[in-house]
Amino acid sequence: ALDAALTDLPGPHLVAATAGTTDAGLIDPLPEIAAVCRTHGARLHIDAAYGGGLLFSDRHRHKLTGLGSAATVTLDLHKLGWQPVAAGLLAVKDPRDLTALAQRADYLNADDDTEAGLPDLLGRSLRTTRRPDALKIAVTLKTLGRTGLGHLVDQVCARAGEFAELVQDHPGFELHDPPTISTVLFRPVHATDDDIAAVRRKLLTDGRAVLGRARLDGRLWLKATLLNPHTRPDDLAALLKAVEGTTPR
Ligand SMILES: Cc1ncc(COP(=O)(O)O)c(C=O)c1O
Incomplete structure (x- = not known):
């Protein structure tokens, strides 16, 4: 069905597969979907909000074979990652996919500060003020x-x-x-x-x-x-x- 849809519909195409559906925890056939996307030059996103945590497990990781073919993956570490909400992540294969976030505003990131190497959140997030969600994830990864x-x-x-x-x-x-x-x-x-x-x-x-x-x-x-x-x-x-x-x- 995916092959037929990508053949019939005008492109460019973005295919969103799911690794761990909300209702039943089902995982789409990721390698097969990735192969169809490759054939059609379609971009693949995988929603691994729920299933992404399987990557931590030697026993269950194989269920996510094919995840690496995605251009982008969502992960919710407030699900199988035991974080307090919110710990949602978007992982991108190519860092250039984040250039949409590279907004500039003189009052936020003056050119001379950027050139001097001062860090700022623009370019990393749509929000300028945000909670340091990465900290709890880092602590958990360091601890466990x-x-x-x-x-x-x-x-x-x-x-x-x-x-x-x-x-x-x-x-x-x-x-x-x-x-x-x-x-x-x-x-x-x-x-x-x-x-x-x-x-x-x-x-x-x-x-x-x-x-x-x-x-x-x-x-x-x-x-x-x-x-x-x-x-x-x-x-x-x-x-x-x-x-x-x-x-x-
Ligand atoms: C497969 C899947 N994707 C996305 C979400 C949305 O996650 P959030 O509530 O962190 O935005 C959920 C939430 O249950 C989910 O199960």
Whole structure:
């Protein structure tokens, strides 16, 4: 379909692929998309806001094969990077892609200061005043390192796999699909969409669980995004029990 679209539509083209969709954590076939982009001379952006953290993990990094073909990649380290919001990044392969940010204003960066090597934020950000978001990322990387972060990624992916198994083994629940990252979509088998919306809100307002929701294949699903590496198997069983106990019969 992408090949046909790029053939039919007038260029230039920008293709945006996703590595970790918001609803199901799915990863687009990146090498195949990159190959089609190459054939058509299309520019490739990959939204790895959620999935980008897999790069830290020796076990899961292979799922992002092809990411290096993108001209630009977005990463949200407030997702699989355990940063307080906000820690969103745009990574560019060619630094010249940032020239759009190279605005000049005499009152902000006088030529003689720039020539003298004084740093300023123009050229790095659209905003002139901003929080030093890079600092917390640097501290985390220095403290945990890639291996430490990779271990956290492995933990949450493993918990998601275990939760999916619990769902699958339970006759009262349906699993959408085995998780690709750390998102598990599930629903009580006899529940209506309204029941599911109500269950989610009740668990939230009772302070028991924060579940997301996603509409896929025409039905509403509960969404558990596992992001706490300290989650234990008992917590997963308790979550499923809480959903079961809150669902109308
Ligand atoms: C795939 C994907 N892209 C982008 C975003 C937006 O991220 P932010 O809220 O940091 O702008 C999200 C947020 O959930 C996401 O899942």
